[in-house]
Amino acid sequence: MDSQHLNPSSLKSRFTARFLRALIKINAQKPISSSSPREIFQRYRRIKVAADKSMAYSVRSRRTWSRATLWKLRSRSRRRLASSGRRSSIKTRTTTTTTTTTTSTNHRAAIVEKTSHEKENKEDHVGLAVQAEELRELVPGGESMDLCNLLDETAHYIKCLTTQVQVMKKIANLYSLE
Amino acid sequence: MSGRRSRSKQSSVSSITDDQITDLVSKLQHLIPELRRRRFDKVSTSKVLQETCNYIRSLHREVEDLSDRLSQLLASTDSDSDQAAIIRSLLMQ
Numbered sequence: 001m002d003s004q005h006l007n008p009s010s011l012k013s014r015f016t017a018r019f020l021r022a023l024i025k026i027n028a029q030k031p032i033s034s035s036s037p038r039e040i041f042q043r044y045r046r047i048k049v050a051a052d053k054s055m056a057y058s059v060r061s062r063r064t065w066s067r068a069t070l071w072k073l074r075s076r077s078r079r080r081l082a083s084s085g086r087r088s089s090i091k092t093r094t095t096t097t098t099t100t101t102t103t104s105t106n107h108r109a110a111i112v113e114k115t116s117h118e119k120e121n122k123e124d125h126v127g128l129a130v131q132a133e134e135l136r137e138l139v140p141g142g143e144s145m146d147l148c149n150l151l152d153e154t155a156h157y158i159k160c161l162t163t164q165v166q167v168m169k170k171i172a173n174l175y176s177l178e
Numbered sequence: 179m180s181g182r183r184s185r186s187k188q189s190s191v192s193s194i195t196d197d198q199i200t201d202l203v204s205k206l207q208h209l210i211p212e213l214r215r216r217r218f219d220k221v222s223t224s225k226v227l228q229e230t231c232n233y234i235r236s237l238h239r240e241v242e243d244l245s246d247r248l249s250q251l252l253a254s255t256d257s258d259s260d261q262a263a264i265i266r267s268l269l270m271q
Contacts, residue, residue, distance in 0.1 A: 151202035
C-alpha cells in the first residue's frame with residue numbers, strides 16, 4: 001500500500017491527470033454500439049496512444065526519447081488527417097516521411113560501420129555495440145544517439161514506462177471494482 | 179574517411195567514456211528487477227543490455243495489455259458519477 005501523497009508536480013501526477021483527461025474524452029466519444037470488436041480495437045488504439053502521448057507530454061521535450069515519441073505521434077496524426085481529407089497533399093507528406101526513414105537508415109549504417117572498426121580495437125565493446133542496436137530499436141529516437149546518451153535515455157525511459165504501467169494498472173483496477 | 183585517423187579518434191573517445199559507460203550500465207542494472215537482486219554480483223554489461231531489452235519489451239506488452247483491458251472496461255462503464263468517483267480517489271491517493 002503506498003503511503004506516498006501525490007505530489008502535484010511529480011511526473012506520476014502529471015501523467016495521471018493527463019491520461020485521465022484523455023480517457024474521459026475517449027469515453028465520451030463512444031457510440032451506442034460500443035462493444036463491437038472493431039469499436040473495442042479502435043478504443044484500444046486510442047487508449048494506448050493516449051497513454052504514450054500523456055507520458056511523453058508529461059516529460060515534455062526535456063528528453064530525446066519523449067521528443068521522438070511526440071514527433072512520431074504528431075506526424076502520424078498529420079498523415080491521417082491528410083488521407084481522410086485532402087488527397088492532393090498526401091504525396092508531399094509521404095515523401096517527407098520517407099526522407100526521415102532514409103536518414104535513420106543511414107545513421108544505422110554509419111553506426112554499423114563504426115562497429116566493424118571498434119571490433120578491431122576493443123573486445124569488450126563488440127558485444128556492446130551490437131546489443132546497443134537492439135536497444136536503439138526499443139527506445140524512441142534511439143537510432144541517432146551515441147552509446148552514452150542511449151544508456152542515459154534508456155534509464156529515464158524505463159522509469160517513465162514503469163510509472164505509466166503503475167498508473168494504468170491502478171486505473172484499470174478501480175474501473176473493474178464496479 | 180581515412181581508416182587510421184578515425185580509428186585513433188575512436189579509441190581515444192571510447193577510453194574517455196569507458197567509466198561513464200560502466201556507471202550508466204550499473205545505473206541500468208539497478209532499474210531492472212531481474213538484476214537488482216544480484217546487485218553485489220558482477221553482472222556482465224552484455225547481460226545488463228540483454229535484460230534491459232527484455233524488460234522494455236515486457237513493459238511495452240504490459241502497456242498494450244492494460245490498454246486492452248481499459249478499452250473493455252470503458253465499454254461497460256456508463257455513468258459519469260462512477261467516473262468522477264474514480265478520478266477523485268485516484269487524485270487524492
